Amino acid sequence: MSAIPEKRFIPDRLGTSATRLFGSWEALLFAVAVLIFIANSLASPYFLNAWNLSDATFNFTEKAMVAFAMALLIISGEIDLSVAAIIALASTAMGAAAQVGIGTPGLVAIGIGVGVGCGVANGILVAGLRLPSIVVTIGTMSLFRGIAYIVLGDKAYGGYPASFAYFGQGYVFWVFSFEFVLFAVLSIVFAILLHATNFGRRIYAIGNNEFAARFSGIRVERIKFTLFLLTGLMSGIAAVCLTSRLGSTRPSIAQGWELEIVTMVVLGGVSILGGAGTIGGVVIAAFVMGLVTFGLGLLNVPGIVMSIFIGLLLIVTITLPVVIRQFRHRKSA
Amino acid sequence: MIRQLFKFREMLLVIIIAILLAVFSTRSQGFATPGNLANIFNDTSILIILALGQMTVILTKSIDLSVAANVAFTGMAVGMLNAAQPELPLMLILVVALGIGGVLGAINGMFVWKLNIPSIVVTLGTLTIYRGMAFVLSGGAWVNAHQMTAPFLQTPRQLFLGLPILGWTAIVIVAVMYLVMSRTFLGRAIYASGGNPTAAVYAGIDVGRTRFFAFVISGTLAGLCGYLWVSRYAVGYVDIAAGFELDTVAACVIGGISTLGGIGSVAGAVLGALFLGVIKNALPVINISPFAQMAISGSVIITAVIFNARQERRRGRIILRDRGASEQIEVAA
Numbered sequence: 001m002s003a004i005p006e007k008r009f010i011p012d013r014l015g016t017s018a019t020r021l022f023g024s025w026e027a028l029l030f031a032v033a034v035l036i037f038i039a040n041s042l043a044s045p046y047f048l049n050a051w052n053l054s055d056a057t058f059n060f061t062e063k064a065m066v067a068f069a070m071a072l073l074i075i076s077g078e079i080d081l082s083v084a085a086i087i088a089l090a091s092t093a094m095g096a097a098a099q100v101g102i103g104t105p106g107l108v109a110i111g112i113g114v115g116v117g118c119g120v121a122n123g124i125l126v127a128g129l130r131l132p133s134i135v136v137t138i139g140t141m142s143l144f145r146g147i148a149y150i151v152l153g154d155k156a157y158g159g160y161p162a163s164f165a166y167f168g169q170g171y172v173f174w175v176f177s178f179e180f181v182l183f184a185v186l187s188i189v190f191a192i193l194l195h196a197t198n199f200g201r202r203i204y205a206i207g208n209n210e211f212a213a214r215f216s217g218i219r220v221e222r223i224k225f226t227l228f229l230l231t232g233l234m235s236g237i238a239a240v241c242l243t244s245r246l247g248s249t250r251p252s253i254a255q256g257w258e259l260e261i262v263t264m265v266v267l268g269g270v271s272i273l274g275g276a277g278t279i280g281g282v283v284i285a286a287f288v289m290g291l292v293t294f295g296l297g298l299l300n301v302p303g304i305v306m307s308i309f310i311g312l313l314l315i316v317t318i319t320l321p322v323v324i325r326q327f328r329h330r331k332s333a
Numbered sequence: 334m335i336r337q338l339f340k341f342r343e344m345l346l347v348i349i350i351a352i353l354l355a356v357f358s359t360r361s362q363g364f365a366t367p368g369n370l371a372n373i374f375n376d377t378s379i380l381i382i383l384a385l386g387q388m389t390v391i392l393t394k395s396i397d398l399s400v401a402a403n404v405a406f407t408g409m410a411v412g413m414l415n416a417a418q419p420e421l422p423l424m425l426i427l428v429v430a431l432g433i434g435g436v437l438g439a440i441n442g443m444f445v446w447k448l449n450i451p452s453i454v455v456t457l458g459t460l461t462i463y464r465g466m467a468f469v470l471s472g473g474a475w476v477n478a479h480q481m482t483a484p485f486l487q488t489p490r491q492l493f494l495g496l497p498i499l500g501w502t503a504i505v506i507v508a509v510m511y512l513v514m515s516r517t518f519l520g521r522a523i524y525a526s527g528g529n530p531t532a533a534v535y536a537g538i539d540v541g542r543t544r545f546f547a548f549v550i551s552g553t554l555a556g557l558c559g560y561l562w563v564s565r566y567a568v569g570y571v572d573i574a575a576g577f578e579l580d581t582v583a584a585c586v587i588g589g590i591s592t593l594g595g596i597g598s599v600a601g602a603v604l605g606a607l608f609l610g611v612i613k614n615a616l617p618v619i620n621i622s623p624f625a626q627m628a629i630s631g632s633v634i635i636t637a638v639i640f641n642a643r644q645e646r647r648r649g650r651i652i653l654r655d656r657g658a659s660e661q662i663e664v665a666a
Contacts, residue, residue: 079453131638134396134453135592138579139634146628153624251624259457272454302473304571308465315444315458322448 025269025321029284036288040295047298054175058245060264060290061179062238063257064282067264068190069234071282073227074265075194077207077274078133080122080228083235084257085144090114090239092148095157095249104163111243112236118144119232123225130221141258148251157249168245179241183286186234191279199223207274256307263314264289272318289313342589342644346604353611361618371496377610378503379558379565381603383577384584385510386551388602391585393544394527394594395452399441400555401577402463407433407559409467412476412569415485423484430560431553437463438552442545449541452548460578468571476569489564499561506554511599513550523547527594583630584609587637589644609633 041048066083073080093114094107102110122140126133170178194200205213206220214220243249268285270277289310296306358365383400390397411430414421437459444455478486489499514520525533526540533540563569588605590597609630616623 125635125639129639129642131642132592135582135586135638136635138582139586139631139638141631142579142583142627143631143635146625146631149624149627150622153622256461259461262454262457266454272451302468304465304468304473307461308469311458311461311465315450315455315462318450318454318458319444319448322450326448 026278026281026284029267029269029281029288033284033288033291036291036295040291040298043295044298047295050175054177054180056290056294057177057180057183059293060286061177061183062241062245063261063264063289064183064286065186065238065241066231066234066257067261067268067282067286068186068279069227069231070261071265071268071270071277071279072190072194072203073231074262074270074272075207075274075277076203076224076227077210078126078224078227079137079262080133080231081137081258081262082118082122082141082144083231083261084254085141085148086115086118086232086235087239087242087254087257088148088251089118089144090236091243091249091253092151092157092251094160094239094243096151098160098164099157104161107160107164108167108240111240112233115232115234115236115239116229117232118235119229120225122232123228126228127221127225145251148253152249152251158247160244160247164244165247166244168241168243168247179245182237182241187279187283194279199226203227204275207271207276209275260289260310263310266314267317343598343600343604346588346601346608350604350608350611353608353615357611357615357618364615364618367495371500373610373614374503374607375497375500376614377606378499379561380577380580380584380610381503381606382506382554382558382561383581384588384602384606385506385599386554387578387581388585388588388590388597388599389510389514389523389547390452390544390551391582391590391592392523392527392594392597393540393547394530395445395544395547396456396582396592397438397441397548397551398453398456398578398582399437399459399463400551400581401574402460402467403434403437403552403555404559404562404574404577405571406437406463406467406470407556408563408573409471409476409559409569409571411560412481412563413471415482416476416480419482423488426485427557427560430556432556434556434559435549435553438548438550438555439545441552442548445548446541446545452544464571464575471569471571473571476563478567481564481567486564486567489561499565502557502561506557507599507603514599519543519546524595527596529595580609580630583634583637586634586641589637589641591641592638605637 046052066087070080070083090111094111097107097110118140122133122137125131125136125140167178172178172181194203202213202218202223205216205218206223210220239254242254246253264285265277265282266272267288268277268282270281292309292313293306296309354365354370363369383404387397387400407430410433411426414429415426441452441455441459444450445452489497489502491498493501514523522533522538522543523546525536525538526543530540533543558574562573566573584605585597585602586592586605587608588597588601588603590601590605612629612633613626616626616629
């Protein structure tokens, strides 16, 4: 927060729609994605192969599903750091259910149900009791994963029914996996929800000025509650896909994903302060992150070193616009 | 001054901790003996020091999620330094630890100060980067007890008046932090920049610079804890203190430090840390699985946040909740 009044740069006309399109964050990100794609195909002879690329999508589809809902939440000015813990708890619940012989439809219902339940709990705490979401979700994050640890300890659940494997390992058509198709469908659903409905406009209004939004008759608490529920729901769906793909559940499942999901959202051009961002940006960011980690994986870079790149990516992408703005500022002044 | 030290909140925590100790000692005779209490305090020392660093940052309306990663990197670095150059005196190693920690904190602070990037994003990024750097530095190898020198390992264990040096270190840091927060310009500036940043600017306080120094304090203390951690557990590896940043936030929240900034005390942070320490040490005594600890601290964080919000609401009359109104909450000194 800068309290010192700054000299403002106000352009006297809007750019043409073409310059705005090419100057947009999404265009820049798309260029980065293309560059990484080219670099990957030059760096590794195994990269350009339809099945290989299809495998690469598993790196980001589950995270991206949660990232869509997280994007809405961050645009509204809140955040949910408990998503990875919700995935762990939902996965644990499904594992416990599988041990007593519940079939695939039941398992999916339990996974999604637990996700929604956790989302509702966050929603009640943040929207109902009006508590700050960062601290609340840090608390629920330890609570949800803590319950998974109480249930599982150092053990693991396995033995899922064979038909359950479809969600994480099945293919709808040729190289297009069930997860990738679900990711594509959800991206369209969320794009419509955010960019073409009243609900979406209200999310932006709350993120830009909650005070004004309240006075214009927007039920701020109800929308925030819905967004937390939605985030829980998406975490539940991601838990189904991830559990099905791995075929086993440990309490440490999806550890640290909250960071990667927030990174994906912010990388996609969503303002961490709320009020701005698009689903398109998040989709491209998902591809960028998936391509980076997959490319590094092909080059035998260990996972923890990859996380340095993700962290750097997060900081650089947030810093770059600020630095450029300051630079322009100085030039125009 | 005594009344200031024992405000309602701190007194309540003292009473709760006393009740907990009484309950636990009915289950196990030896629990509340002076020797065991000294052990618990010693065991909690590192958390107390880190919580004080976290407190200074939270007071300025920021958050430092990179403290645990800072501990891991600094701990790894000084452990390897000690193993490689056993002839270096301990004092020099301590200076190196404080220096590395301070620089890592300063990096966070520069992003927050010069580029105005939200601290949660910066420290989420540096959290992975610092821990990744610990891996790069060590190549994933461990520093084991036999590689470290006797003074490096034994100094914090030396008993002085019945309490190890580690515990005394925490007491000294608590005293220094109390003086800094209540008796120096920086300490008062830290409260002011969190309590009401706009008013702080008009009072001639550079809010960004104050935040920078808060991050430097937090980083330096984390550096100190890096050495203490490796020495106490006699092993250094990449994953030390993983997830410990949440414990530091939890200690602060339990201690009544408002995540909106400007409210909180050194005594609160210390008592919050001690509360967690007592619970952690009591779980095996009352036959609860250590796996339950995460869920318990999660529930405690949520309860404390709810409790804090009620108290803060009583201070200021908030008709409609918004950022402006929450900033008007008076600075509790």
